[in-house]
Amino acid sequence: MKPAPFKYYAPTTVEEALTHLAEHGYDAKVLAGGQSLIPMMNFRLVQPSVLVDLNNISELSFINPDENGGLRVGAMARHHQVEVDPLVAIQAPLLHETMPKIATAQIRSRGTFGGSLSHADPSAELVSVNVALDGRFRLRSQNGERWVPAHEFFIGLFTTVLQPDELLVEVALPAMPVRSGWSLMEVARRPHDFALVGVAAVVTLDENRLCQQARMVFLSAGDVPMVAHRAAELLKGQAPTRESIRAAAEIAASEDIDPGGDIHATAEFRCHLANVLARRSLEQAFERAAGNE
Amino acid sequence: MSNLFDLAVTVNRVRYERAVEPHILLSDFLRHDIGLTGTHVGCEHGVCGACTVLFDGQPVRSCLLFAVQTHGHEVTTVEGLGTIDNLHPIQEAFHEAHGLQCGFCTPGILTTLVPFLEQNPNPSEAEIRAAISGNLCRCTGYQHIVDAVKLAAEKMRA
Ligand SMILES: Cc1cc2nc3c(=O)[nH]c(=O)nc-3n(C[C@H](O)[C@H](O)[C@H](O)COP(=O)(O)OP(=O)(O)OC[C@H]3O[C@@H](n4cnc5c(N)ncnc54)[C@H](O)[C@@H]3O)c2cc1C
Numbered sequence: 001m002k003p004a005p006f007k008y009y010a011p012t013t014v015e016e017a018l019t020h021l022a023e024h025g026y027d028a029k030v031l032a033g034g035q036s037l038i039p040m041m042n043f044r045l046v047q048p049s050v051l052v053d054l055n056n057i058s059e060l061s062f063i064n065p066d067e068n069g070g071l072r073v074g075a076m077a078r079h080h081q082v083e084v085d086p087l088v089a090i091q092a093p094l095l096h097e098t099m100p101k102i103a104t105a106q107i108r109s110r111g112t113f114g115g116s117l118s119h120a121d122p123s124a125e126l127v128s129v130n131v132a133l134d135g136r137f138r139l140r141s142q143n144g145e146r147w148v149p150a151h152e153f154f155i156g157l158f159t160t161v162l163q164p165d166e167l168l169v170e171v172a173l174p175a176m177p178v179r180s181g182w183s184l185m186e187v188a189r190r191p192h193d194f195a196l197v198g199v200a201a202v203v204t205l206d207e208n209r210l211c212q213q214a215r216m217v218f219l220s221a222g223d224v225p226m227v228a229h230r231a232a233e234l235l236k237g238q239a240p241t242r243e244s245i246r247a248a249a250e251i252a253a254s255e256d257i258d259p260g261g262d263i264h265a266t267a268e269f270r271c272h273l274a275n276v277l278a279r280r281s282l283e284q285a286f287e288r289a290a291g292n293e
Numbered sequence: 294m295s296n297l298f299d300l301a302v303t304v305n306r307v308r309y310e311r312a313v314e315p316h317i318l319l320s321d322f323l324r325h326d327i328g329l330t331g332t333h334v335g336c337e338h339g340v341c342g343a344c345t346v347l348f349d350g351q352p353v354r355s356c357l358l359f360a361v362q363t364h365g366h367e368v369t370t371v372e373g374l375g376t377i378d379n380l381h382p383i384q385e386a387f388h389e390a391h392g393l394q395c396g397f398c399t400p401g402i403l404t405t406l407v408p409f410l411e412q413n414p415n416p417s418e419a420e421i422r423a424a425i426s427g428n429l430c431r432c433t434g435y436q437h438i439v440d441a442v443k444l445a446a447e448k449m450r451a
């Protein structure tokens with residue numbers, strides 16, 4: 001099928017884009033990389049009557065360092081741009097490792113950081129990774145702006161706190177504390193497919209090499225990115241041994257996630273994979289944290 | 294709803310000016326508006342790779358881009374790679390190594406490979422398989438495609 005007709009705007013500034021959104025409200029859709037929106041339009045699952053194309057707004061495609069050793073990523077930074085950015089490789093190694101796992105090269109050349117987050121697919125790597133990294137999102141409308149922490153941004157399946165007149169404009173990622181380690185692991189039937197289950201882990205050790213914080217965020221394991229709260233409680237203050245890691249992975253896979261079953265995998269199989277991935281990712285993350293004084 | 298957009302785009306080094314409706318996909322514009330039917334359309338949702346073209350030198354899905362979005366940009370399709378008398382080395386290699394059977398997937402694979410081989414003149418087999426992982430082929434079983442890419446890399450290094 002083909003997309004239904006729409007009125008097309010290609011603003012060159014954020015101001016201009018916000019004006020169109022304010023005017024058209026629920027009738028309008030924002031077009032970023034189009035790699036999720038256009039397939040849905042081709043199938044006529046969505047038929048916006050107005051499309052506001054962000055691709056000519058150059059002020060949104062930056063990747064910059066911030067004053068506190070963190071990183072600022074503009075909403076229109078392409079997946080490929082993030083993948084090859086030297087600053088990302090140094091300051092956000094988890095993000096750097098994540099990018100090649102997203103779709104294929106032809107999708108990464110168009111798809112954007114902000115588009116993936118706004119789309120809020122619980123199977124999208126960036127959604128879980130941004131929660132794991134404690135990212136903060138800057139949203140703008142004609143009425144002003146607000147900052148929303150990543151873990152409050154995603155409120156349901158493909159649903160965020162974004163209002164129809166709001167744009168996600170940038171993401172702030174804090175610097176990782178010392179003695180921190182990271183890991184992203186997933187199982188997909190083919191390398192670039194959406195994962196059956198995956199997990200992003202970020203851990204920090206204290207001066208005595210005990211676990212100060214362990215954050216695991218699962219993808220494809222519920223309607224939103226699933227934060228493993230109980231596993232984190234279990235690990236806090238513990239030495240990261242084989243046993244403590246094994247116990248945390250068990251709890252995460254049995255109590256912290258809520259995967260569904262579909263033609264690709266049953267819920268039970270997803271829980272099994274989550275358990276194995278949680279264990280392996282914690283092992284890798286703690287190992288990296290220990291080497292990262 | 295008629296709201297025509299005046300599009301000016303360079304395709305295979307030729308400038309085209311056309312009035313198009315914004316909802317026309319680049320794949321359909323190439324095939325129906327300017328008659329370049331070398332770009333194939335399989336799935337129209339980004340999965341099969343048959344519609345891959347180069348957009349300012351980067352491989353993209355032409356089924357996931359509106360034609361109006363190419364205004365002021367450059368597009369290269371399989372027709373822009375070589376001519377019958379003067380094939381691109383990648384096309385030569387696909388011919389010689391039997392890298393195609395029905396040929397439906399071939400234009401998308403060739404356009405994907407141009408920037409890949411320019412950036413990776415000596416790719417490993419694993420790198421080659423990763424590079425073409427976004428292009429489905431129902432005929433070859435991929436082995437001859439991989440052979441063709443190795444041969445193409447050799448030709449391009451020479
Ligand atoms: C074949 C295929 C395989 C894929 N595999 C994967 C994968 O393995 N992992 C993965 O994570 N993704 C995958 N994707 C999705 C891809 O990463 C998309 O790029 C991404 O989900 C959406 O980003 P986009 O920039 O293309 O957004 P668009 O498609 O342009 O937009 C998506 C939605 O977000 C809204 N939106 C976009 N930007 C903003 C903004 N700045 N502010 C407010 N709203 C906004 C749009 O209105 C729309 O509703 C795949 C896509 C395809 C076609």
Ligand code: FES
Pocket residue numbers: 333334335336337338339340341342343344345354355356357
């Ligand atoms: S037709 Fe575009 S990817 Fe299949």
Ligand code: FES
Pocket residue numbers: 392393394395396397398399429430431432433
């Ligand atoms: S040669 Fe027939 S699909 Fe590839």
